[in-house]
Amino acid sequence: MISASWQAVWVGEWRTFMAWSAVPLLLVTLFYFLVQESAQWLVTRHDIDGAVLRLRRVAHFNRRVVSEEDFEQFRVHCKGQESTSSHHSMQRQSKLMDALKTPRLRLRMINVLLVFTIITLCYNTVSRNVEGLGLSPFIMFTLFALTLPPSGLFQAQAQKSMGRKFTAVSSMVATGLMTAACGILLTFWKQPSPVLLVALILTSRFGISVCTGATMQISAELVPTCVRSGILAVAHVSGAAFSFVSPFILHLDTYFRAASSIIICLLLFASAWICLLMPETRNKKLPMSLAEGEQFGKGERMFDFLRRPKKEDEADLSAETHQKLVPE
Known part of the structure; x- marks a missing residue:
């Protein structure tokens, strides 16, 4: 991604570049043998x-x-x-449609679908916003890609220290505020400093990368193992489908410079609110079956993820985390 824009300049023709950029995707087939x-x-x-x-x-x-x-x-x-359990019952639990018959799990899957779709739309919109920044779009695409490695490291450390839910919610709120600030700055500051403007844009790009990674992580952990691939596949397709709206959101900037930034901010705030309705997954036994998914997070309140566990809770959690998969 760091070199993609310059590869396009080197190739010089969009059809050839499309074929050239598709070649690395063939490496994904090696995952079958390695993972x-x-x-x-x-x-x-x-x-x-x-x-x-x-x-x-x-x-x-x-x-x-x-x-x-x-x-x-x-x-x-x-x-x-x-x-x-009967074999027939176990087989039925592995189907995606059966997950829709469970009230709590069904609501959680809808929340996961909404958050995944919103974050994917925001990610694509921010990634395409390279116009009117005082720098070449080719340079901006390269700078955007440079934010990915540190954002991944930051996300991993934040999730390990503060939890999945805290990382997702805080990154969405912070990125929304930063994106809105950038749009408002461009509206009222007619000749902004290019260095300051690029720094703000890169901060937003860093934040949306953290949001995307955190959303993928918590989404995979909230969905039971037996239907995880199906639900996440639907979420990916939904996010890709709704991404067609991103060029139209960016086009609104021709009427009001901060329009797209404000819309992204509102979308990120909405996804943060939905994340607050979902349970924390850090240091918890993740659900495998639909029955476990239905009971997962039951009784957990919206802001319980902010409460630091007591010493006795940490001892119980440590014992549960390190216990064997099978009873003695």
């Missing part, structure tokens, strides 16, 4: 042998010694979970 399948997902599909095989590979890669007794206990535990 292990989710063991949790395989368990929900009753492929316990496949889950054990992946766990063995992960243990070998991480240079961890796992005894055969632990793997056998894992098999017994998974088979015991299957025996508690």
